[in-house]
Amino acid sequence: MTRVDGRDVRAPLSLEADVVIVGSGPAGAAAAREAARLGASTLVLEEGRWFAPGEFPLSSFDAMAASYRDMGASVVLGAAPTPYVQGRMVGGSSPINGAICWRLPRDVYDEWVTADPALGDALPFDEIERTTSEVEARLEVRPTDPSVAGAKNQLLARGAEALGLAHRPIRRNVSACEGLGRCMQGCPGGRKLSVDATLLTDAERDGATVASSIEVTRVTQERGRATGVVGVSAGGARVTARARRAVVLAASAVQTPALLLKSGLSRGPVGHHFQCHPGVSMAGRFPEPVRMWEGATQGHEVTGLRHEGLKFEALGFGLAVMSSRLPGVGRAFAREVDDLAHQLDWGAAVRAEAEGRVRVVAERTVVTFTPTARDVARYRRGLRVLGEMMLAAGADHVAPGVRGFAPRVTSVRELLDLERSGPTSAAAYTAAITHMFGTCRMGSRPRDSVVGLDFAHHDAAGLYVADSSVFPSNLGVNPQVPIMAVATLAARRAVGAVDPTPPTRRRLDLT
Ligand SMILES: Cc1cc2nc3c(=O)[nH]c(=O)nc-3n(C[C@H](O)[C@H](O)[C@H](O)COP(=O)(O)OP(=O)(O)OC[C@H]3O[C@@H](n4cnc5c(N)ncnc54)[C@H](O)[C@@H]3O)c2cc1C
Numbered sequence: 390m391t392r393v394d395g396r397d398v399r400a401p402l403s404l405e406a407d408v409v410i411v412g413s414g415p416a417g418a419a420a421a422r423e424a425a426r427l428g429a430s431t432l433v434l435e436e437g438r439w440f441a442p443g444e445f446p447l448s449s450f451d452a453m454a455a456s457y458r459d460m461g462a463s464v465v466l467g468a469a470p471t472p473y474v475q476g477r478m479v480g481g482s483s484p485i486n487g488a489i490c491w492r493l494p495r496d497v498y499d500e501w502v503t504a505d506p507a508l509g510d511a512l513p514f515d516e517i518e519r520t521t522s523e524v525e526a527r528l529e530v531r532p533t534d535p536s537v538a539g540a541k542n543q544l545l546a547r548g549a550e551a552l553g554l555a556h557r558p559i560r561r562n563v564s565a566c567e568g569l570g571r572c573m574q575g576c577p578g579g580r581k582l583s584v585d586a587t588l589l590t591d592a593e594r595d596g597a598t599v600a601s602s603i604e605v606t607r608v609t610q611e612r613g614r615a616t617g618v619v620g621v622s623a624g625g626a627r628v629t630a631r632a633r634r635a636v637v638l639a640a641s642a643v644q645t646p647a648l649l650l651k652s653g654l655s656r657g658p659v660g661h662h663f664q665c666h667p668g669v670s671m672a673g674r675f676p677e678p679v680r681m682w683e684g685a686t687q688g689h690e691v692t693g694l695r696h697e698g699l700k701f702e703a704l705g706f707g708l709a710v711m712s713s714r715l716p717g718v719g720r721a722f723a724r725e726v727d728d729l730a731h732q733l734d735w736g737a738a739v740r741a742e743a744e745g746r747v748r749v750v751a752e753r754t755v756v757t758f759t760p761t762a763r764d765v766a767r768y769r770r771g772l773r774v775l776g777e778m779m780l781a782a783g784a785d786h787v788a789p790g791v792r793g794f795a796p797r798v799t800s801v802r803e804l805l806d807l808e809r810s811g812p813t814s815a816a817a818y819t820a821a822i823t824h825m826f827g828t829c830r831m832g833s834r835p836r837d838s839v840v841g842l843d844f845a846h847h848d849a850a851g852l853y854v855a856d857s858s859v860f861p862s863n864l865g866v867n868p869q870v871p872i873m874a875v876a877t878l879a880a881r882r883a884v885g886a887v888d889p890t891p892p893t894r895r896r897l898d899l900t
């Protein structure tokens with residue numbers, strides 16, 4: 390058996406494996422692949438269900454309702470309530486993400502080592518690099534083919550060139566991409582090499598079991614040791630999973646700390662230091678039809694201001710989502726919708742300095758986060774640069790989507806006004822969060838970290854955290870590949886550290 394579907398599990402179920410992994414996103418899939426490759430019997434528990442490519446609904450909102458957590462309506466609370474978006478299915482956010490691939494930047498790694506020099510020995514950059522190369526080869530990561538770039542990506546290149554900013558085709562994990570522009574609703578043609586179709590199937594080939602539609606509710610412990618997890622199936626039955634060697638949490642930087650807190654493992658900064666990359670976006674109207682829905686969803690990026698904590702990307706939304714960005718009401722709005730073929734949207738991902746917190750209140754997960762004044766200044770600068778690139782690429786006008794500022798802008802002077810004296814409240818900006826980090830920080834000092842540099846929880850033996858919760862900071866770049874690389878190392882440490890003798894390959898025991 391390699392798959393259990395919790396929708397069909399209506400009577401109590403007990404499972405057992407050497408390594409029990411919670412979550413099947415980039416972190417969980419990479420950890421499962423490595424654990425199974427090393428010969429450990431491996432069980433992955435995932436709250437969401439499997440989706441075959443043809444099963445993703447065609448409408449944006451139906452796709453979000455089916456495969457996103459909270460139907461895509463999760464919100465961080467604070468001065469500016471902002472959506473944070475996560476996939477909830479086998480593969481985590483990977484099947485509905487933009488397929489953008491970056492390696493862990495050396496400058497970010499150096500910041501980590503400066504803050505905690507022991508990290509340099511425990512997590513050598515060379516090992517991360519080697520693992521990244523291996524992951525990238527499996528995911529067939531390569532630059533977007535010009536044949537599927539489409540106008541939205543080509544125009545971004547033109548705008549960046551005009552401003553003298555470094556730019557490049559985005560490196561993506563796709564194979565024979567047709568440029569259908571639907572990555573964030575789930576690729577209907579199965580062209581995205583998301584982790585469900587790659588790392589997780591490798592793990593299954595090596596004997597791992599994936600149990601989907603099962604929500605883990607607690608980590609079980611005996612005498613200071615994690616012994617497994619308990620949860621509930623979508624069919625309504627209690628599920629227990631005993632871990633002979635290790636429990637590995639890979640449920641994301643929001644759900645992993647929530648699970649620790651629900652399990653009474655609250656010592657240390659668990660849930661603190663929530664970091665993210667809020668993204669703001671600029672819409673623009675071009676005289677010629679640019680048909681945002683054609684071409685690679687996210688095929689071009691501008692990297693020239695990464696040192697300022699800003700990275701720019703072409704975006705590709707469904708038409709319904711794009712319409713919600715258009716200004717006006719009544720007839721004026723209807724005219725904008727009629728004109729959709731001329732509209733584009735590009736985004737700026739901000740490496741925010743603000744830190745938020747994940748808490749559990751009455752069994753519900755609550756995330757709070759308020760951008761600092763400097764972060765909001767970066768929103769303004771990001772929008773100015775996006776607008777300037779759009780105007781330089783030939784846009785008639787751009788729409789910053791900033792409450793309290795002109796809905797349409799046609800000149801660089803107005804964009805400079807926005808940067809210098811636009812609204813200072815984060816609540817004025819239309820933002821969304823898709824990259825999250827830091828809530829179970831790794832570190833050599835137990836007083837200011839949740840796991841050690843070997844990914845092992847400071848208080849519960851046999852418990853490991855493998856996702857971006859452990860990252861000492863946000864990255865400023867798209868994190869899925871660094872998450873896969875680091876999770877591979879976490880599984881390596883978990884399997885090796887628990888018992889240095891290689892475990893025998895065993896199939897899952899079902900009772
Ligand atoms: C719309 C969107 C676009 C993005 N685009 C990109 C991109 O182009 N490039 C990039 O690098 N990154 C992108 N990201 C971010 C990237 O996808 C995430 O950083 C990455 O998926 C995080 O990996 P993870 O495994 O830590 O968490 P997730 O991918 O969130 O996976 C965690 C999994 O754990 C499951 N889970 C949670 N709690 C439980 C529980 N209690 N019991 C059982 N299962 C549980 C969840 O259902 C989920 O499937 C994007 C994200 C989104 C949402």
Ligand code: SF4
Nearest residue numbers: 566567569570572576
């Ligand atoms: S751009 Fe379209 S075809 Fe290409 S991977 Fe994304 S959804 Fe699939």
